[in-house]
Amino acid sequence: MFNTQKDSIIIFIICIVILLVLFCTFIITLIYKYQKRQIAYYKDLEELKAFHENTLLQSQLEMQEETFQYISREIHDNIGQKLTLAKLYLNTLNHDDSTTTIKKVDSSLDLISAAIADLSNISRSVSTDLIEQNGLVKVIELEVEKLQQCGMYTVNFSVEGTEVFLDTNREVVVFRIVQEAMNNIVKHSGATAINIRLIYLGGHLTMQVQDNGKGFDPGEKKAGSGLTNIQKRTTHLRGNASIISNKKGTSIIIKIPINENIPT
């Protein structure tokens, strides 16, 4: 069939060209499909990132709003009341009756001192300076002491593992979670004993706040409660939160990675 060498060369070249064209078509199609997929993938990734950032921003705003509400409530219900009462005492001073006047001035002084102390407490609880200076463990200890001083609860606080100082922003969020959990216990649980554990282990910080209160049905709780805030804050820290509750009490467990920064 192939009598001359020239024929065989032509046949050979034709075969090679056909094979190479086929292969090039295959590779070009492959690369085209791959790039198409790559574009779609990065688009999805961007959308996901934007959604995540949006959620973070929203939770940050909610946290901020909540802090403002707390300050406003404290000023209105507590400090405002004390100062109003002090003003009332001072307005009703009768200079002719020195005994009553002295009593009223003393009471006003006490009320103003209490208002100053409350203001200082508010400032301390919302300020990050204390956490920055003392670290998370110390501020939780102070919070525990404060709760114990009221004499209604037995609070046990323990730290396991070597304490790792997180970024201040992260420590503040963890502290807010503790405050929220303790606030919930005081407001709703009717508990007498509280157990707080901080565990630094394997690159993660696990925090458990447990009480012996009446518990609740997690399914019945509506969004906007303190528990939702805990969930949001934990998500903000790129961690996960689990809330277990029954008639014997409630346990809130959060687990967050230690070496990860959060947007400020």
Added chain:
Amino acid sequence: MTIYNIMIWFQWCCMLLSFIFSIRTINNNSIPSYMRGFYIYSLLALCLCSLSVINLLTGHINFHYLVIIQKLSLIFHYSFLSYFIYGTFTNRKVKLFFTPIFFSFLCLILISLVDNLYEIDTFHTNAITNLALVFYCLIYYYQLFNKPPVEILLEEPSFWMVSGLFLSLTITVPINSLRHFLINHISEDFNFEIVSISVFAYGTMHLFFVKAYLCSIHKKIVS
């Protein structure tokens, strides 16, 4: 000079080039893990091709020795390239399924070798070996589309390696399988043209390897 001779020289040049570039990857810990040790394959391929070249020039090499070496090299060719493709897999399930498939094909290859122990031609064994490797290449492509995409595919060494393999194997599988048929039904003279196509495919495969070596070295410099 016949087409076959030209192609043998072309293949030898490609393999030499591939080996030269592979030297730069020796003791280089920055290159991808699946590329480590690949220079051994390039070196052995060059040695085997050099034997063919020497045989072409002098005709003094014992033909039976060449056949034995060729048969042994088939097992090495299959095992080495399978191991390389296995190294590029990231999916756990794929890795799990790969092992039994690898050994099944290895058994088939060994059976085919033993069956044709006294035969000079190794086309059928070649066809089975290359078919198995084509199958692994297809798994690689499948996986490529089922994992998060790499930034630039054309700078991915594994892509060039597997593409080179895929090119040469898809050409050699039908050639090796249908070689007897083609020779018997078309022309006996066609034998050398068929072999030349296979030789050209192997040579081109090594050019793809050169590109893969360049990509891995470039990747190292960039990082």
